[in-house]
Amino acid sequence: MSESSHIKGMIFDCYHTLIDIQTDESSFDTYDAISKWLQYQGVKIDPNALKDEYRNKAKHIVETSAETYPEIKVEDIFGSICSNYSVWDIDAKELGIETSRVFRSASLRKIEAYPQSLMLLEKYRDVPKCIVSNGQRVFSELELKFLGLHEYFDFIIFSSDHGYKKPDTRLFEKALERLGFEAHEVMSVGDTPENDIFPPQELGMQAMHIHDAWKEVEEIEQINAETENTDDET
Numbered sequence: 023m024s025e026s027s028h029i030k031g032m033i034f035d036c037y038h039t040l041i042d043i044q045t046d047e048s049s050f051d052t053y054d055a056i057s058k059w060l061q062y063q064g065v066k067i068d069p070n071a072l073k074d075e076y077r078n079k080a081k082h083i084v085e086t087s088a089e090t091y092p093e094i095k096v097e098d099i100f101g102s103i104c105s106n107y108s109v110w111d112i113d114a115k116e117l118g119i120e121t122s123r124v125f126r127s128a129s130l131r132k133i134e135a136y137p138q139s140l141m142l143l144e145k146y147r148d149v150p151k152c153i154v155s156n157g158q159r160v161f162s163e164l165e166l167k168f169l170g171l172h173e174y175f176d177f178i179i180f181s182s183d184h185g186y187k188k189p190d191t192r193l194f195e196k197a198l199e200r201l202g203f204e205a206h207e208v209m210s211v212g213d214t215p216e217n218d219i220f221p222p223q224e225l226g227m228q229a230m231h232i233h234d235a236w237k238e239v240e241e242i243e244q245i246n247a248e249t250e251n252t253d254d255e256t
């Protein structure tokens with residue numbers, strides 16, 4: 023990225039690029055917490071049944087999709103489960119959204135912004151930027167907001183809004199169109215070569231692994247620190 027003068031726009035991946043995250047979507051505890059919460063919303067389903075229903079519905083959507091890289095929308099899945107297991111009248115659409123957020127918070131083990139990525143965003147604050155993420159807008163957008171990352175981006179493209187996900191190049195085509203630059207003027211940054219490096223390169227964009235981008239900001243930090251030390255000595 024040292025030739026940054028040629029870069030007019032940037033596309034970032036989200037998870038393991040900007041956000042360091044660990045989730046556990048398979049443990050009993052995750053579904054137990056959701057199941058207990060759901061009772062108070064008028065939905066009775068035991069944790070194991072909830073886990074099975076969630077997984078089977080997700081699998082069915084993926085298997086019956088016409089897309090090469092199908093993507094689910096979690097709130098639709100939880101909305102459908104809530105509607106099937108309700109014990110009083112509920113707003114399944116709204117409850118699907120809320121349940122998705124409870125699901126995320128119950129499965130979350132760690133979440134934080136990488137400090138090096140924040141430094142990178144600061145460095146390129148004036149460059150138009152977007153995110154292309156294989157994420158679920160219903161909770162991922164909130165995570166970007168509470169981690170202080172959201173404000174750096176002009177727009178965010180989530181696979182959950184489109185029914186397909188990276189490495190499908192269409193998500194990058196949409197990003198490029200909204201950024202309004204030529205492909206070669208845009209740099210994609212991410213942690214997964216098959217999702218974040220190869221598809222944008224296929225469209226003629228520049229691409230960089232996030233670890234290489236971190237090295238660059240760390241080197242700049244080091245130079246700044248050394249300069250400060252030298253200044254102190256003189």
Ligand SMILES: [Mg+2]
Nearest residue numbers: 035037038213
């Ligand atoms: Mg990633």
